[in-house]
Every structure is written in structure tokens, then in C-alpha cells.
Amino acid sequence: MINVIITDSNNSSKELLYSYVNNIEGVENVFCYNDLNSIDCDIKNIDIVIFDVSSKTVLETMVIVDELKNKYKNLNFIATSYEINSELVSKVLKQNVCEFILKPVIPNILAGTIKKITDNKKDLPKKKAKTICVFSNKGGSGKTSTAVNMAYEIASQTNEKVCLLDLSFNFGDIATCLDVEPKHTVLSVTKKLEHSDIDLAYTLCEKYRDTSLYVLSFQDDTGLNTKFVTPDLITKLINSLKNIFDYIVIDTLSVIDEASVSIFSTSDLIVLIGMLNLVSIRNCQKCLELFENMGISQSRVKLVLNRYIENSEIKPDDVKETTGVDIFQKIPNNYLTLIDAINLGHAVSEINPHSNIAKAYQNLAREIVNVDYMNLEDLKQYNHGIFNLLRRMGE
Numbered sequence: 571m572i573n574v575i576i577t578d579s580n581n582s583s584k585e586l587l588y589s590y591v592n593n594i595e596g597v598e599n600v601f602c603y604n605d606l607n608s609i610d611c612d613i614k615n616i617d618i619v620i621f622d623v624s625s626k627t628v629l630e631t632m633v634i635v636d637e638l639k640n641k642y643k644n645l646n647f648i649a650t651s652y653e654i655n656s657e658l659v660s661k662v663l664k665q666n667v668c669e670f671i672l673k674p675v676i677p678n679i680l681a682g683t684i685k686k687i688t689d690n691k692k693d694l695p696k697k698k699a700k701t702i703c704v705f706s707n708k709g710g711s712g713k714t715s716t717a718v719n720m721a722y723e724i725a726s727q728t729n730e731k732v733c734l735l736d737l738s739f740n741f742g743d744i745a746t747c748l749d750v751e752p753k754h755t756v757l758s759v760t761k762k763l764e765h766s767d768i769d770l771a772y773t774l775c776e777k778y779r780d781t782s783l784y785v786l787s788f789q790d791d792t793g794l795n796t797k798f799v800t801p802d803l804i805t806k807l808i809n810s811l812k813n814i815f816d817y818i819v820i821d822t823l824s825v826i827d828e829a830s831v832s833i834f835s836t837s838d839l840i841v842l843i844g845m846l847n848l849v850s851i852r853n854c855q856k857c858l859e860l861f862e863n864m865g866i867s868q869s870r871v872k873l874v875l876n877r878y879i880e881n882s883e884i885k886p887d888d889v890k891e892t893t894g895v896d897i898f899q900k901i902p903n904n905y906l907t908l909i910d911a912i913n914l915g916h917a918v919s920e921i922n923p924h925s926n927i928a929k930a931y932q933n934l935a936r937e938i939v940n941v942d943y944m945n946l947e948d949l950k951q952y953n954h955g956i957f958n959l960l961r962r963m964g965e
């Protein structure tokens with residue numbers, strides 16, 4: 571969908587341009603004015619401005635073009651003129667913002683120029699955050715601790731913008747762990763997102779100290795308000811954050827429902843947390859089966875063993891044999907170091923960077939950053955029978 575403004579002081583040339591532009595595939599709206607000063611439509615929604623220029627008017631015209639370009643970064647300009655003297659053309663092209671077409675305009679040339687502009691736009695690298703959710707279908711297995719510390723490590727290793735998104739609705743655990751003050755409630759955020767667009771989400775996040783980590787958690791994550799958090803809203807929230815951040819790490823609830831399915835399907839990776847005990851391993855196994863039935867490819871699920879103890883009776887190899895997947899990382903059992911960091915409102919690495927648990931979080935983040943995101947298998951067709959399956963598995 572392309573929206574175009576044509577400005578030309580000559581009526582017949584303006585009408586001719588209008589008929590050409592209107593016939594170009596993908597063009598949605600065309601607005602015509604006599605000159606750049608008299609534009610009065612909403613320029614925010616415009617992609618291309620075609621304007622007329624001559625040697626006499628080139629200086630003042632280019633000042634206006636410059637101003638518009640500075641104000642509306644995505645605006646593209648096509649200058650048209652009957653003159654082809656090199657001085658005029660070089661003034662127009664100098665700012666590197668304009669295409670130039672000699673009049674009388676040939677329809678194919680105009681269409682080709684518009685296509686070139688729109689193709690270039692498509693090629694612009696858009697920020698699409700790599701999104702990692704941390705999940706376990708067993709409460710208390712270490713989702714929040716892993717999400718917080720992994721997000722912190724990704725930010726400090728890459729210096730890229732990382733969003734730690736608290737969708738665990740657990741009375742603000744994440745905010746407590748990092749000692750940030752959430753300013754918004756689930757209700758206010760969801761209301762704002764319903765009525766506005768993309769960039770808003772950024773203003774809702776709290777920057778974590780002097781890092782590139784941002785936290786989005788909520789003031790009153792009680793059951794009372796989570797009923798407003800529909801799967802659609804979750805998808806909208808995550809997708810809007812994806813346009814701004816390089817990474818998103820999501821802390822989740824230990825339930826599989828429509829809301830968590832919407833988190834899985836918008837995530838590149840699911841870090842599945844398990845522990846070396848029979849109950850946890852059996853839960854991981856169920857979870858992996860469920861993911862498979864949902865069409866989530868195994869390459870997108872990374873099994874992390876938390877609270878790992880070397881001489882435990884159950885070995886990582888047993889887990890691999892039972893679940894059929896490799897262990898991605900092991901986080902050692904180190905309650906005292908972790909709880910110290912939590913009580914001080916810091917990531918473990920900030921308090922005790924050489925502890926075994928800090929090193930494990932650092933390694934986990936490194937491995938997560940090194941995943942080949944471009945070649946992850948897509949989510950296959952989402953399986954709508956999943957909730958029946960879930961019920962059967964619970965029986």
C-alpha cells in the first residue's frame with residue numbers, strides 16, 4: 571500500500587501525473603497540491619512526494635524538502651523538471667534524498683522509480699527481536715531466576731537492547747529481583763495497547779541501571795487483572811516490542827493455556843527448565859510431546875537443567891535418554907549466591923561474577939546469542955486439537 575503526494579503548479583501536468591501514479595500497482599491514495607507549501611493531508615501516512623522544480627525555484631524548494639525529510643524520516647521524494655541542466659540536477663540530487671525524472675514524464679519511468687523506492691524500503695533491515703521465552707510446566711523450577719539472569723547477561727555481552735518481559739503475573743517477581751519499580755498495571759497497558767500503536771510499548775519499560783536491559787513488568791499482577799490479558803493482546807504486545815528491541819526474554823506462568831500458546835508461537839526459542847528429579851523429567855517429557863503436537867520444531871526448544879548437582883542419582887544422560895533431547899545448559903544448584911543477588915535486587919553476575927551459577931548464566935546467554943536464528947525451523951501449522959490433547963495427557 572503506497573500513498574503518494576503530487577505537487578505541481580501546472581494543472582495539466584498535475585492531472586497527467588495523477589493518472590499515471592493512480593495506475594501503478596500498489597498505489598492506494600494520491601493527493602494533489604499546487605506546491606509543497608500547500609500540502610494539508612497527514613504526511614505521516616505518505617510514502618512518496620513527487621514535486622516540480624526549476625532552476626528558479628530549486629533553492630527554496632530544496633529547503634522545504636530538507637525540512638520535510640528531517641521531520642518525516644520515511645518520506646521519499648521524486649523531483650520532476652523540464653530542465654536538465656547539470657547544476658539543477660546536482661542540487662536536487664545532492665542531498666541524496668531525491669530521484670530525478672525529466673519532464674514530460676514517461677509512465678514506465680515513473681512506475682520504475684516508484685518501484686525502486688518501495689523495493690528499497692522493503693529491504694531496509696527491520697528490527698525483529700530474537701524472542702526467547704523461559705517456560706516450565708512445573709512451578710518453582712527456576713523460570714524467573716533464569717529469565718532475569720539470562721536477560722542481564724545477553725545485554726551485557728551484546729550491548730544490544732534487551733527487554734525482559736514479565737508475563738508470569740506473579741506479583742512482580744521480576745521487578746523485585748532487579749529492584750525496579752513498575753509504573754503500569756496490566757490493565758493500563760492493555761488499554762493503551764488496544765488504542766494505540768507500536769512504539770508505545772517502549773515507553774512502558776524501565777531501564778535497568780546503566781545497562782541495555784529494559785524491564786516490562788506490572789504493578790498489580792494479580793489474577794484480578796490477568797483476565798484482561800487475552801492471547802491477542804499478548805501477541806500484540808510482543809510484536810510491538812519486537813520492533814524496538816534486539817532481544818526479548820519472557821518469563822512465563824507454569825500453565826499451558828491459550829495465552830501461553832500465544833507466547834510460544836511468537837517466540838523463536840523456548841527455554842524449557844527442568845530439574846534432575848523424576849517428577850520434573852516426566853513433566854519435561856510431557857511438555858516436549860505437547861510442543862511437538864503443537865508443531866513447534868525441536869530446534870526451537872532448549873532444555874536447561876536447573877539446580878544441577880554433580881553427584882545426583884539421575885544423570886543428564888538419563889534425561890537425554892528419556893526426553894530424546896540434548897541438554898542445552900546446566901545451571902548449578904547455588905541457593906545462597908542466588909538469594910543474595912535477589913535480596914540485593916541485582917543480577918548474580920553483578921554481585922558474584924565468578925560464582926559457578928553466574929558463569930552458568932553467562933554460558934547460557936552466550937549459547938542463546940549464538941543460536942542460528944535465521945535457520946530455525948518455522949512453527950508448523952498450529953494444532954487446534956492441542957487442548958484436547960492436553961486434557962488427555964493430564965488424565
Ligand SMILES: Nc1ncnc2c1ncn2[C@@H]1O[C@H](COP(=O)(O)OP(=O)(O)OP(=O)(O)O)[C@@H](O)[C@H]1O
Binds near residue numbers: 927
Ligand atoms: N540454580 C538455582 N540454585 C539454587 N536455587 C535456585 C536456583 N534456581 C532457582 N532457585 C530457587 O528456587 C526458587 C524458585 O525459583 P524461581 O522463582 O526462579 O522459580 P519459578 O519457576 O519462577 O517459580 P514460579 O513458578 O513460582 O514463578 C527460588 O527460591 C530460587 O531462589
Ligand SMILES: [Mg+2]
Binds near residue numbers: 714738740743821
Ligand atoms: Mg516465577
